[in-house]
Amino acid sequence: MTSVHHSGPTFAENEVIERIEAFRRRRPRLRDEIVTLAHGAGGKASAALVDAVFVEAFRNEQLEALGDGAVLTLPSGDRLAFSTDSFVVQPLRFPGGSIGHLAVHGTVNDLAMAGARPSWISAAFVLEEGFPVAELRSIVADMAQAAETAGVQIVTGDTKVVAKGAADGLFITTAGVGVIPGERQLSAAAVRPGDRVVMSGSMGDHGMAVMLARGDLAIEADIASDTAAVSDLVETLLAAAPSTRWLRDPTRGGVGTVCNELAQTTGLGVVLDEQRLPIRPTVNGACELLGIDPLYVANEGKFLAVVAPEETEAALLAMRTHPLGGEAAVIGEITEEPAATVALRTGFGGTRIVDMLVGDPLPRIC
Amino acid sequence: MTSVHHSGPTFAENEVIERIEAFRRRRPRLRDEIVTLAHGAGGKASAALVDAVFVEAFRNEQLEALGDGAVLTLPSGDRLAFSTDSFVVQPLRFPGGSIGHLAVHGTVNDLAMAGARPSWISAAFVLEEGFPVAELRSIVADMAQAAETAGVQIVTGDTKVVAKGAADGLFITTAGVGVIPGERQLSAAAVRPGDRVVMSGSMGDHGMAVMLARGDLAIEADIASDTAAVSDLVETLLAAAPSTRWLRDPTRGGVGTVCNELAQTTGLGVVLDEQRLPIRPTVNGACELLGIDPLYVANEGKFLAVVAPEETEAALLAMRTHPLGGEAAVIGEITEEPAATVALRTGFGGTRIVDMLVGDPLPRIC
Structure with a gap:
């Protein structure tokens, strides 16, 4: 028997499970067999999908269902906020901004909602074959500008390309990390x-x-x-x-x-x-x-x-x-x-x- | 004049710029006007795209081009690794694993390559309308199992849904955070x-x-x-x-x-x-x-x-x-x-x- 493998839930796990169950009694149930647009709309169907599929499988004290981001406590006692969002907005550009602005602001704001000072952002791109490089440059320039204004650095990333027809132009997923000041408690x-x-x-x-x-x-x-x-x-x-x-x-x-x-x-x-x-x-x-x-x-x-x-x-x-x-x-x-x-x-x-x-x-x- | 706005690059920025320029002289150039599958293959075209578009726009000391993940130094002196990857594998299931296993292992391994002990993972899903909920559950179960084996927690996430034909089933983007032990230096x-x-x-x-x-x-x-x-x-x-x-x-x-x-x-x-x-x-x-x-x-x-x-x-x-x-x-x-x-x-x-x-x-x- 090691610290990783044990036969039943620990006391802390029981507490988490109880909290999940009470939360769930007030939440909608998943009754769908296929994913619909409503599951991505952030409302009732999204909550049902998150509860039934993700919270169910990933049970831990940092449940996504309970916030925009997770609070991580490091061995030193420092606390971090950690958050992610995918962006699939259409059109890519609209009055007031672009998917590039959203991808930075969305994650910066999730970190801020957790009480953190946003510091570092990652950016992962799924591109459709044939996407114009000039348009990509312009969206990336929006991200750089949004990051500079928000005082965060885009420090790591990834690029995948799928064949024409397998994605709609461009999807961006950002994740972010920020430090929560010692005294701050939001809950x-x-x-x-x-x-x-x-x-x-x-x-x-x-x-x-x-x-x-x-x-x-x-x-x-x-x-x-x-x-x-x-x-x-x-x-x-x-x-x-x-x-x-x-x-x-x-x-x-x-x-x-x-x-x-x-x-x-x-x-x-x-x-x-x-x-x-x-x-x-x-x-x-x-x-x-x-x-x-x-x-x-x-x-x-x-x-x-x-x-x-x-x-x-x-x-x-x-x-x-x-x-x-x-x-x-x-x-x-x-x-x-x-x-x-x-x-x-x-x-x-x-x-x-x-x-x-x-x-x-x-x-x-x- | 504030610490954020200044007229020219600082000494540290000059060093970064020099390092980028030397690196770039040995790297392929971007000559394409549209994105092709080769830009996502991780080879010569990927390097050209990363250099010309992302490194160019996001210039900072944590350049993506130089590693699988970024190393973040907190105010306390703690060092973290931070990494992201999108997964678009087709088929979703293959002998030995699934996109769910890959999405966890890929990010865990990137953190390990930076010398970190992987701890926390985020997971963002882009789903195509009509995707079977049962298949999603099974992929998410693979992620939970991969995370448990690797000793990491999936602590935050996001779900977006796009209309039928706007994505190919399911894309997963994970990001990860791990702590780098104090004495460890990999470079x-x-x-x-x-x-x-x-x-x-x-x-x-x-x-x-x-x-x-x-x-x-x-x-x-x-x-x-x-x-x-x-x-x-x-x-x-x-x-x-x-x-x-x-x-x-x-x-x-x-x-x-x-x-x-x-x-x-x-x-x-x-x-x-x-x-x-x-x-x-x-x-x-x-x-x-x-x-x-x-x-x-x-x-x-x-x-x-x-x-x-x-x-x-x-x-x-x-x-x-x-x-x-x-x-x-x-x-x-x-x-x-x-x-x-x-x-x-x-x-x-x-x-x-x-x-x-x-x-x-x-x-x-x-």
């Missing part, structure tokens, strides 16, 4: 009733910009993606509001899905105030025309923060001094009830339940 | 004339197993992939031969390409002894039938080590006690001349130059 477990939900800026810009850039909707509107690295804004927030509990960027699945994940993980309620949700009129108008609820439309340069009530004013004041935080606002509150549920207080004094995203109204937006 | 800069080139086992098994598994060559031979995590064997080697200079696993591009990269990086000669190259008769026979030089056929569970002459005997004795090192052998030597070149001493007393892999005789083998 859904720290969220308490009465805490405020702060959003760093307007909702849905990225998803709508990509949808309209496809040109097949015959809607013209001046909407640019908000793709940006929010790591510096996170530092500004945490300096002003050091008791901040939890951070998450509303990418695929949008604010609605992210709040559901928070509600399910904590077992608490998240009550959003419809009138306080920041949204640009053009984005709102495009959503209305398409019949899409902006609560499910992705950002790529915004985040939600759960902030202690007594630090909320300081948090907003500080964020609004930052170029990316001018529209920061309280959009909701953490409550005891309804347990494990997201509710929206509407402008008419009513309340409706906000579910996780179902289906995939906006495929391949990141 | 091509430490390689000296007189050092021995040790190979941990037989050549070309993986590439030939995948080629034959496709079934379109009408050759039947009992060849299994050697896919395996070599990290434990590396620890065995380094304990017995602590002055070991440099490690590299001959994946895409094979032993021939890896030795060329070593020769180009060091400016030294690598003289291989044809009669000492370990190769299974079935693999050799299949290579002959296909007209493929086994020097360019990939392994996924082997490595090359440049070992100090006085530690070579101890290295071989130790490696041969390990389940994965039974066939470890000295296959060549480092020489002053021919500078920056790989030569092969043939069985007939002659010598021929071994170039980097040109073209892609074996597409999508990893």
Whole structure:
């Protein structure tokens, strides 16, 4: 008998298993036999696939299902955040950015959400035979520029090429590593009733910009993606509001899905105030025309923060001094009830339940 | 003027630029306007693409071109290895393993080549709509098993789905992080004339197993992939031969390409002894039938080590006690001349130059 092979779960493993089971009771079940676009949309089907396939197989204390990235503790006690994302956005270029910007910002932001200072990025490319080298150069230049602005280095990578027809132009997968400062603790477990939900800026810009850039909707509107690295804004927030509990960027699945994940993980309620949700009129108008609820439309340069009530004013004041935080606002509150549920207080004094995203109204937006 | 913005390169940056320029003078040039399969084969065209597009854009001290992974130094002084690889192998399953095994072993081995003890892996999936969930589960189970055997945890991940026809079933990108023990220094800069080139086992098994598994060559031979995590064997080697200079696993591009990269990086000669190259008769026979030089056929569970002459005997004795090192052998030597070149001493007393892999005789083998 060695430390690697043993007959039953250890105490720590039992704890992990219990945590998984409680989490899972509140999560959707996988009933599909084939993968559908909805499994990649970041909503209900994605959660079911992750739980049933990945969490099931990879059971460990760093469960993906519970965050955007993993927290690694080194033998020295140093803590790192480690995160990965694949990017399959179509078109490759859209108002406000390109797949190159997204590939850097997406991973930088996941690290920032874990409380880390993003430092190093890897980049792996799957290219379709026939992809123009000039276009690749231009996307790689966007990555270099995004990395420089975010203060990270792209330090390692890989390139694979598949035959024409076996991929759609270019897919990029980045992973990232950042150091979490010693004193910093961010966790859904720290969220308490009465805490405020702060959003760093307007909702849905990225998803709508990509949808309209496809040109097949015959809607013209001046909407640019908000793709940006929010790591510096996170530092500004945490300096002003050091008791901040939890951070998450509303990418695929949008604010609605992210709040559901928070509600399910904590077992608490998240009550959003419809009138306080920041949204640009053009984005709102495009959503209305398409019949899409902006609560499910992705950002790529915004985040939600759960902030202690007594630090909320300081948090907003500080964020609004930052170029990316001018529209920061309280959009909701953490409550005891309804347990494990997201509710929206509407402008008419009513309340409706906000579910996780179902289906995939906006495929391949990141 | 801040520490981030300055008008010219610093001294350290000048050093990096000089190193890149010297390296590049010995490397192939990119002349293509579109991406071809050869750019993904790990040989001459891959090197040209990496130099012209990625190294050019991402210039920093952790250049991808110079290793399988990057070495990161934390504020505490701890050193980490960080590496990534995409896997697009076809078919997904072949004698000896699957894309799931490869995705874990590939990244574990890259970390081990940097001298690290592999610890944490990320896994990002690009799935084609319609992919069977049962097949995904089975590949993910292979990943979990490979991770457990290698002693690493899969701690974070991502899933994207693209429409039918926009990808070929499943692509997996893994990244990995491992800690490099304090005293350990592996670098091509430490390689000296007189050092021995040790190979941990037989050549070309993986590439030939995948080629034959496709079934379109009408050759039947009992060849299994050697896919395996070599990290434990590396620890065995380094304990017995602590002055070991440099490690590299001959994946895409094979032993021939890896030795060329070593020769180009060091400016030294690598003289291989044809009669000492370990190769299974079935693999050799299949290579002959296909007209493929086994020097360019990939392994996924082997490595090359440049070992100090006085530690070579101890290295071989130790490696041969390990389940994965039974066939470890000295296959060549480092020489002053021919500078920056790989030569092969043939069985007939002659010598021929071994170039980097040109073209892609074996597409999508990893």
